[in-house]
Amino acid sequence: MNSIDDLVQSLNSKQQAYVNLNLEDPENGEYLLGVFHLIPGGKMNILQAASEVAAESSTGTNFKVNTETAFSRTMNALVYKLDLDKNLVWIAYPWRLFDRGGNVQNILTYIVGNILGMKEISALKLLDVWFPPAMLEQYDGPSYTLDYMRQYLGVYDRPILGTIVKPKMGLTSAEYAEVCYDFWTGGGDFVKNDEPQANQDFCPYEKMVMHVKEAMDKAVRETGQKKVHSFNVSAADFDIMIQRCEMIRNAGFEPGSYAFLIDGITAGWMAVQTLRRRYPDVFIHYHRAGHGGFTRPENPIGFSVLVLSKFARLAGASGIHTGTAGVGKMKGTPEEDVVAAHGILYFKSKGHFFEQIWTKIMESDKDAVNIVNEDMSRHIILEDDSWRGVKKCCPIVSGGLNPVRLKPFIDVMGNVDFITTMGSGVHSHPEGTKAGAKALVQACDAYLKGIDIEEYAKDHNELAQSLEYFSKAKEGV
Structure with missing residues (x-):
């Protein structure tokens, strides 16, 4: 050499x-x-x-x-x-x-x-x-953050429990809304469109929005709990994207009860930043469909999950999918996915090579040091001093997770500051989506109470059925 x-x-x-x-x-x-x-x-x-x-x-x-x-x-x-x-x-x-x-x-x-x-x-x-x-001074960073969603939902000290409606395509607008209703009344917080959701002839976009609003209102009345839906506003052109956003805003949703999902890789960074700048009061949900062409470790050309996630935070995404660190079905490892999640969640974090502090003022300034310490203590930061730094971007975790895998992922992640969006992990429950949502809530309760999930399932039927189902599925039964 x-x-x-x-x-x-x-x-x-x-x-x-x-x-x-x-x-x-x-x-x-x-x-x-x-x-x-x-x-x-x-x-x-x-x-x-x-x-x-x-x-x-x-x-x-x-x-x-x-x-x-x-x-x-x-x-x-x-x-x-x-x-x-x-x-x-x-x-x-x-x-x-x-x-x-x-x-x-x-x-x-x-x-x-x-x-x-x-x-x-x-x-x-x-x-x-x-x-x-x-350089950070020149860029937007997130506006509406996980902290604001927590405040709206009244959910603290646990993950935001979400789902992706499945099957990802083929449901009518009414059928789609029915799945949302079942999940919400089962105790779930957050529902998202799957990434291909658009304006299909069997599921007209405007009817989907209208029916989701009706289903959300009914679920809120029945449960007494706030709910959130993330709508995919990715579109063929700028005007249609904005029309979809305005359709949602004008449908009567309560502020905080909806998010705008954008397929950031395929729609492009201009779409992401347009949403951030037009709608600073809305959670901007970056779905990363197509990222594997750049980020998979075996691909020698491209960029890492950490790089993609850092630029999403810089651009102003409120949250981005960061992978399941090998716990779910998608390719990923803790070294890749958890480092990326921490890199966008914390005010100061170690990446693969650099320690990034998202401060716009001197790193040695006592206020910057205090923000780092407050963040490490899981206090809300940059609430009334946003000029001092770039706000957090929320890790969104999906791809093969189910109630059984919730605690293992939390253990790998090292915190509960994320949104989990389980698809088949909820909808494949033997008794349907509502029972699947209950099983997810029960799995989260078991974690919070420090009780082994199998022990907790003895008194919680939905969780017991979920454990049995996924155990058989793992064995190929």
Whole structure:
């Protein structure tokens, strides 16, 4: 293997302009920092390939051009660190490169845009990013948070218990609302559209909204408990998306009882940020359908779950799906999913490589230190001092969970600050959705009381049936 000095000597004059392995204090506030796993393609060594990535993702092109200026060169991204044993590359991006309108799409166009298609690389994955306080000032961050949803529901010290209506497609508007009603009257808090829900001929969107409102009103009257529904407003164009939002707002829902779900990968970051800016009083629910094409560990090109989740928080999503850490059916591990969940939930958290503090003021300021301490104590933060930092983004957990798996996931997650949206884990209950919701509530009660779930099930029939059903399902019976 070549030494660092040999690698530096191998650079041509163009590549040299994008490398500074002696960069003084990269965390001085001037740079967005990123760490990539990089394996070069063709005949280039890792530093040559990294310099080409830095060039392509900032000011450069494949050849040095005569139109450069002294100022334009100050906008060069810089490779500032290497780990040759692990094929890791650190790159510093002057954040003044990016659209000063707080445009997340613009950042990602730079740092995971054209570079993912470069022939100079055979593997390139952005594993972690770090945002300086001066950059955070330019971006929205969440407005309506998990704390506000907790206040609306009156639910504290446990997860928000939710479901995804199943089957994901094929129910009429009335049938869909019936499933919502059954879940809510069984004790559940939160129902969401599945990600493909739209304006199908068998389930007209406007009727679905109207019937959900009727079902919610009836469930609230009967249970005395507030409920929330998350509507997928992803659409073919901007105007239809906004029409759907306005349809929901004008349907008579109580503020706080609805969320706007957006398929952030397929609809795009502009859709996410449009919703955040148009509707700061609504929970913006980022569904990440399609993320696996970028984030799966075996995919050598793309970005990590942590990176996706951090940018969702930066953009202003109130919550984003972060995976079940291997407890459910989706691909994932605690090292990936829990790190991502903590990275968007806490004011200060350790990522794969960077410790991010979401402060807009000096990290050493006593008020910033106090916010970190308050957050660690699970107190509400940034309630009347939002200028001091970026608010939390809620992990949303779905994909193969059921009442039996609730406690195992909480143990892995290390806290109860998330929304769980169980689909078949609720609707496959032998006695139906309402009983499935009761089983979920009972499983949560068992956790809160510190009672073993099998012991608790002896006096709770719905939970006992759920345990028996999923035990047989696991055994393939």
